[in-house]
Amino acid sequence: MPELQRVTIHDVARSAGVSVATVSKVINGRYGVALATSERVQAVIDQLGYESSLVARSLRSHRTNVIGVLVAEFEPFSTEILKGASQAIGGTGYELLAYSGGGRAGTPAGWERRYLSRLSGTLIDGAILVTPTVVDSGGAVPVVAIDPHAGPAGMPTVDSDNYAGAVTATEHLLGLGHRRIGFLGGRPDLESSRLREAGYRSALAAAGIADDDALVRVGGYRRENAQEPARELLTLPERPTAIFAANDLSAIATMEVAGELGLTVPEDLSVIGFDNVPESALVNPPLTTISQPIQRMGSAALELLIHLMDGGTDRPTHLRLPTELVERASTAAPRRR
Amino acid sequence: MPELQRVTIHDVARSAGVSVATVSKVINGRYGVALATSERVQAVIDQLGYESSLVARSLRSHRTNVIGVLVAEFEPFSTEILKGASQAIGGTGYELLAYSGGGRAGTPAGWERRYLSRLSGTLIDGAILVTPTVVDSGGAVPVVAIDPHAGPAGMPTVDSDNYAGAVTATEHLLGLGHRRIGFLGGRPDLESSRLREAGYRSALAAAGIADDDALVRVGGYRRENAQEPARELLTLPERPTAIFAANDLSAIATMEVAGELGLTVPEDLSVIGFDNVPESALVNPPLTTISQPIQRMGSAALELLIHLMDGGTDRPTHLRLPTELVERASTAAPRRR
DNA sequence: CTGTTAGCGCATTCAT
DNA sequence: ATGAATGCGCTAACAG
Numbered sequence: 001m002p003e004l005q006r007v008t009i010h011d012v013a014r015s016a017g018v019s020v021a022t023v024s025k026v027i028n029g030r031y032g033v034a035l036a037t038s039e040r041v042q043a044v045i046d047q048l049g050y051e052s053s054l055v056a057r058s059l060r061s062h063r064t065n066v067i068g069v070l071v072a073e074f075e076p077f078s079t080e081i082l083k084g085a086s087q088a089i090g091g092t093g094y095e096l097l098a099y100s101g102g103g104r105a106g107t108p109a110g111w112e113r114r115y116l117s118r119l120s121g122t123l124i125d126g127a128i129l130v131t132p133t134v135v136d137s138g139g140a141v142p143v144v145a146i147d148p149h150a151g152p153a154g155m156p157t158v159d160s161d162n163y164a165g166a167v168t169a170t171e172h173l174l175g176l177g178h179r180r181i182g183f184l185g186g187r188p189d190l191e192s193s194r195l196r197e198a199g200y201r202s203a204l205a206a207a208g209i210a211d212d213d214a215l216v217r218v219g220g221y222r223r224e225n226a227q228e229p230a231r232e233l234l235t236l237p238e239r240p241t242a243i244f245a246a247n248d249l250s251a252i253a254t255m256e257v258a259g260e261l262g263l264t265v266p267e268d269l270s271v272i273g274f275d276n277v278p279e280s281a282l283v284n285p286p287l288t289t290i291s292q293p294i295q296r297m298g299s300a301a302l303e304l305l306i307h308l309m310d311g312g313t314d315r316p317t318h319l320r321l322p323t324e325l326v327e328r329a330s331t332a333a334p335r336r337r
Numbered sequence: 338m339p340e341l342q343r344v345t346i347h348d349v350a351r352s353a354g355v356s357v358a359t360v361s362k363v364i365n366g367r368y369g370v371a372l373a374t375s376e377r378v379q380a381v382i383d384q385l386g387y388e389s390s391l392v393a394r395s396l397r398s399h400r401t402n403v404i405g406v407l408v409a410e411f412e413p414f415s416t417e418i419l420k421g422a423s424q425a426i427g428g429t430g431y432e433l434l435a436y437s438g439g440g441r442a443g444t445p446a447g448w449e450r451r452y453l454s455r456l457s458g459t460l461i462d463g464a465i466l467v468t469p470t471v472v473d474s475g476g477a478v479p480v481v482a483i484d485p486h487a488g489p490a491g492m493p494t495v496d497s498d499n500y501a502g503a504v505t506a507t508e509h510l511l512g513l514g515h516r517r518i519g520f521l522g523g524r525p526d527l528e529s530s531r532l533r534e535a536g537y538r539s540a541l542a543a544a545g546i547a548d549d550d551a552l553v554r555v556g557g558y559r560r561e562n563a564q565e566p567a568r569e570l571l572t573l574p575e576r577p578t579a580i581f582a583a584n585d586l587s588a589i590a591t592m593e594v595a596g597e598l599g600l601t602v603p604e605d606l607s608v609i610g611f612d613n614v615p616e617s618a619l620v621n622p623p624l625t626t627i628s629q630p631i632q633r634m635g636s637a638a639l640e641l642l643i644h645l646m647d648g649g650t651d652r653p654t655h656l657r658l659p660t661e662l663v664e665r666a667s668t669a670a671p672r673r674r
Numbered sequence: 675c676t677g678t679t680a681g682c683g684c685a686t687t688c689a690t
Numbered sequence: 691a692t693g694a695a696t697g698c699g700c701t702a703a704c705a706g
Contacts, residue, residue: 345700346699357701358702361700361701362701365701367702389699392700393699393700394700394701396698397701397702
């Protein structure tokens with residue numbers, strides 16, 4: 001079928017009877033064009049519905065006023081970031097471009113480096129990397145990382161206070177009267193996971209409760225991986241009365257396992273999660289959790305990035321946003337025995 | 338500061354002691370390169386961390402394996418679409434690029450046409466337009482529209498059954514015993530908004546309730562725009578006992594205004610929304626709403642688009658997905674007076 | 675097998 | 691005030 005061709009600057013030039021250069025000047029509002037000519041060209045542009053190609057323009061001028069948000073996948077966390085960035089971009093004169101490969105397959109690791117190489121220097125003037133595993137920016141354009149897996153190392157970073165959040169979660173359980181509190185950790189190779197465990201241990205220590213490694217398991221942040229360790233914790237001879245899961249998905253898995261074992265939440269077992277993803281409000285009972293201000297992390301990252309792109313150097317390049325306890329219905333005082 | 342320059346194909350060529358064309362051949366796996374040369378070039382590529390520029394490549398070859406999702410803004414609806422598209426793109430060999438301008442300013446209308454012009458023909462091989470107001474694709478690349486504001490006219494479309502959903506919502510309120518039911522509409526120029534209002538009116542008529550324009554306001558689908566008209570409805574001499582808001586964001590705005598006015602939901606006022614975005618489950622009380630299968634609309638659009646890009650012509654180009662009532666806690670029987 | 679040549683659509687000197 | 695020439699990074703002919 002005869003696909004209509006895109007109208008290019010050449011078509012406009014020919015149609016207006018001027019040169020390509022003149023059209024370019026009109027578009028970019030440069031000096032050196034007679035008013036009459038300018039108006040005629042503008043009329044043709046409107047009539048043809050011409051719009052300059054981002055690609056060609058950027059290849060030439062190396063500036064696009066476009067900011068890239070690079071993600072591994074569009075899932076709840078990254079789309080919340082997008083919402084936050086989208087709110088913050090109003091009035092800045094920039095536009096947003098979010099890029100993601102096709103799911104996880106074929107993206108071994110280091111997707112962020114690939115995407116950055118493919119887009120930077122030409123298509124985008126700066127980038128926000130969402131939960132990157134690699135921290136080497138490559139240096140082509142300014143980059144801000146959100147919640148990098150290895151912690152803030154070198155590049156400007158926005159994350160939330162994992163340590164304080166974990167302390168809060170543990171203190172919440174302590175405040176309810178729990179003394180035997182289990183911890184279902186994330187992946188030991190991730191900074192966020194390490195910090196959450198550290199917060200848990202330190203809150204226990206502050207309450208004068210001895211460390212007990214029997215109550216600590218690795219859940220890996222994923223539902224399937226968390227179920228077995230959750231079962232181990234809940235079948236311990238001296239079962240914990242509460243469990244702090246390192247993220248909401250493992251907390252949900254824990255509640256599922258509890259159900260299978262005939263335990264009622266929160267009467268027999270209190271469960272608290274971390275992240276406050278939308279799903280956490282939908283489970284039964286609704287999950288008490290620690291909320292990360294994900295949208296605000298997105299807008300903060302965007303503002304920091306623009307500051308950096310403008311050559312600013314006078315701001316802290318590491319923003320740590322506070323976490324917050326969200327009390328729902330999965331925690332309660334332990335049953336007296 | 339000395340920003341490191343992007344590594345270009347020239348750097349690779351020079352470093353490997355071959356011509357630019359040879360490097361290009363190696364990258365694209367074309368015939369006509371000696372194994373030894375190929376390996377040497379590949380080694381240099383790895384060492385330098387070179388990745389070809391999407392922009393330059395697309396300008397030249399007019400094919401990128403990238404699908405564009407063009408949205409006015411990253412808000413709950415469009416990001417759900419993104420999630421759906423993201424799921425469906427796995428294994429297709431395409432990558433996803435979502436594009437949005439900077440908020441509403443300077444984007445009078447027709448943003449979709451502008452974005453399409455800027456990106457198509459070069460950067461993206463096909464596009465999904467999310468709630469576009471203009472239905473003229475321009476013809477440069479295959480396009481699928483999701484929930485177009487003017488209804489399915491000409492271009493391939495995916496939407497949901499707005500009319501039936503609105504009838505369901507209104508009947509739900511009627512079934513609870515409400516008789517004075519307000520409607521907080523979207524933008525009158527949008528087809529979805531008109532259909533939702535039509536469904537509302539027709540359900541009222543079927544119940545033998547006379548039309549009352551005093552109970553109908555325009556909320557514009559956005560939180561800020563909806564607050565004032567919501568306030569008007571709730572301060573009416575004879576206040577409605579229930580409000581059907583044309584989308585979840587306006588429903589949430591309505592609940593906020595109700596709170597300011599000292600009204601309790603659902604005791605003093607029932608509120609029902611439309612869309613079932615994740616946020617609707619997180620507000621207090623959780624919002625009763627009409628669910629559109631938004632993620633499925635995203636994946637359906639992606640599949641239809643790829644079919645079209647492959648030259649397929651044997652599928653219906655208009656998909657209408659069903660809506661469904663999701664009962665949560667923002668609706669109840671009216672209080673007796 | 676490999677290098678040379680010629681654009682893709684556009685913005686920018688530099689002439690005229 | 692306008693146009694011709696040049697190059698951005700890359701791929702596709704073709705020539706050697």
